[in-house]
Amino acid sequence: MPIETFRWNHKLYDVSAILRNVSSGNLEPITLGWPASAVRAYFDLYLDERAPNPRPPLFVNIEYALSLPESRLLDPVIMVHVEEDGLIEYEEADGVPRHVIADGNHRIALAAMKGVGLSSLVLSRCQTEPYESFIA
Numbered sequence: 656m657p658i659e660t661f662r663w664n665h666k667l668y669d670v671s672a673i674l675r676n677v678s679s680g681n682l683e684p685i686t687l688g689w690p691a692s693a694v695r696a697y698f699d700l701y702l703d704e705r706a707p708n709p710r711p712p713l714f715v716n717i718e719y720a721l722s723l724p725e726s727r728l729l730d731p732v733i734m735v736h737v738e739e740d741g742l743i744e745y746e747e748a749d750g751v752p753r754h755v756i757a758d759g760n761h762r763i764a765l766a767a768m769k770g771v772g773l774s775s776l777v778l779s780r781c782q783t784e785p786y787e788s789f790i791a
Contacts, residue, residue, distance in 0.1 A: 661735070661757035662790070668735050669786045670758045677776060684776040686731065687745070691772045698767035701742060702760060713760060720764035728766055731774040732759025736783040745777055753780075 659670040676682035689697075699706060702715045734743060734754045741752035754777065756763065766773045778786075 659758070661755075663735075663737055663755050663757075664740060665790055666737070666787045667790050668757045668783070669788075670733060673733055673735075673778070673786050674758070682778075682782060684733075684778045684782060687734075687775045687777050689732075689766075689773045689775060691766070691770050694763055694766045694771070694773055697743075697756075698763055702764050702767075715760050715764045717764060717768075720761040721768065723761060723765050725765075725769070727762055728769070728771060728773060730759070730762065731776045732762060733757045734775050734777045735786070736778055736780040 658672075659674075661668045661670050673682065677684065701713055704714075733756070734745070735757040736753055737755055738753070741754050743754040743756070744752040745754050756775075759773070759775070762773060
C-alpha cells in the first residue's frame, strides 16, 4: 500500500501513519467541526484557483473532488501543527496561524461546492512531531 504524505515548506508529514494511529486509537487528536461557512471561506482563500493571488499555492483538482462519493464527507480532514506559515489559527496564544490541512483539501472543495460542513482532527505540536521529517 502506498504511503500518503503531505509536504509543507521543508517538512514532510506521514499522513498514512497519522490515519492508521487515529484508527487504532493510539492517537487521539481534538475533533473540531467546520460549519459550511468556514469550509467555503477556506476554499475561497486557499483552494479556488480563480482567487486573486492565492496563498498558499495548493493545487486541488476540482474534477477529482467532485468525483468523490459524498460519503467521503464523513471522513474528517487532518490538521497538523507547523512552526511557521500556517493557514489556520486554532487556540494559538499569539494569534499566529500554526495549522495546515495535511489530508482533506479535496473533501473541503467538495463540501464547499455542496454547501456543507465538515469535521477535522487537530493534532497538537506534540502529536504532530512524530509524523514529521525534515527535507531539503
